[in-house]
Amino acid sequence: MGIVINRPTDMEVDEILEQLDIDGQIFEHPEPVFAGGPVHTDRGFVLHRRDHQKWDASIEVTDTVALTTSLDILEAIAHNLGPSQCLIALGYAGWDAGQLEEEIQSNTWLTLPADEEVLFNVPSDKKVDAALAMLGITFSQLGSDSGHA
Numbered sequence: 001m002g003i004v005i006n007r008p009t010d011m012e013v014d015e016i017l018e019q020l021d022i023d024g025q026i027f028e029h030p031e032p033v034f035a036g037g038p039v040h041t042d043r044g045f046v047l048h049r050r051d052h053q054k055w056d057a058s059i060e061v062t063d064t065v066a067l068t069t070s071l072d073i074l075e076a077i078a079h080n081l082g083p084s085q086c087l088i089a090l091g092y093a094g095w096d097a098g099q100l101e102e103e104i105q106s107n108t109w110l111t112l113p114a115d116e117e118v119l120f121n122v123p124s125d126k127k128v129d130a131a132l133a134m135l136g137i138t139f140s141q142l143g144s145d146s147g148h149a
Contacts, residue, residue, distance in 0.1 A: 001037075002093040003045055003067070005119060006127040008032035013088055016044065017078050020071065024078025032124075036089030046073050047119065048086035062114050085120040110135060 012030040017023075036045055046068045050060070056070035076082040095103070103109055112134055122130045132139055 001039075001095075003034075003036040003047055003087075003089050004093060005034060005047070005087055005089070006124045007035040008124050009035050009090070011090075013077070016088065017074060020074065022071075022075055022078045024075070024080075031088070034087060034089040034124075036091040037093035039092050039094045041091035043069070043091065044074075045069055045089045045092060046077075046083075046086050047089065048073070048083035049116065049120070051083050053081075053083065064116060065114055065119065085116075087119065 009032060011033040013033060014030060016033055035041070046055075047061070048066060048068060050064050050066045053076070055066070055068040055073040055076075058066045058068040058070075060066050073082060073086075074088075077086065100109075104111065110132075112131060115131070115134060118127055118130045118134070129139060132142075
C-alpha cells in the first residue's frame with residue numbers, strides 16, 4: 001500500500017475532527033487532509049514522526065516515521081498532544097500481490113528512501129520536484145519511456 005502525500009483536498013483536519021465528534025483546538029493554521037489514494041477513501045491514515053508516544057494500530061515506516069490508523073492519535077492531535085509533525089490522508093493506493101514489484105522492475109516507478117523534510121515540510125505542490133532533486137533529476141528530464149533502451 002502507499003499514501004499519496006502531494007494531493008491536498010478541500011477538507012481540513014478540523015473538519016475530520018468535527019465529523020468524528022472529537023472536541024479539541026481549532027488550528028491557527030488549518031492543515032489540509034490529503035487524498036491518500038483511490039482505495040477506501042472513507043478510511044483515514046496519519047503519516048507521522050515517531051516521537052516518544054506510542055499510538056494504537058501503528059506501522060513503522062522508517063526509524064523515524066510511522067503510519068497510524070487509530071482514533072487515539074486524532075484525539076491527541078485535537079488536544080495538541082499528537083506527534084510533532086503529521087500528514088492526514090483519506091484513502092490509499094493499493095496493488096495486487098507482486099504487482100508493485102513488477103511495476104518497479106519495468107521502471108514505472110522511481111524509488112527513493114522516505115525523507116522527513118519532503119514528507120512534512122515541503123509544500124504539496126513542490127514535493128515531486130523535491131523528491132526528484134534527491135535523485136539528481138528534474139521533471140523535464142523524464143519521458144514516457146524512461147528506463148527503457
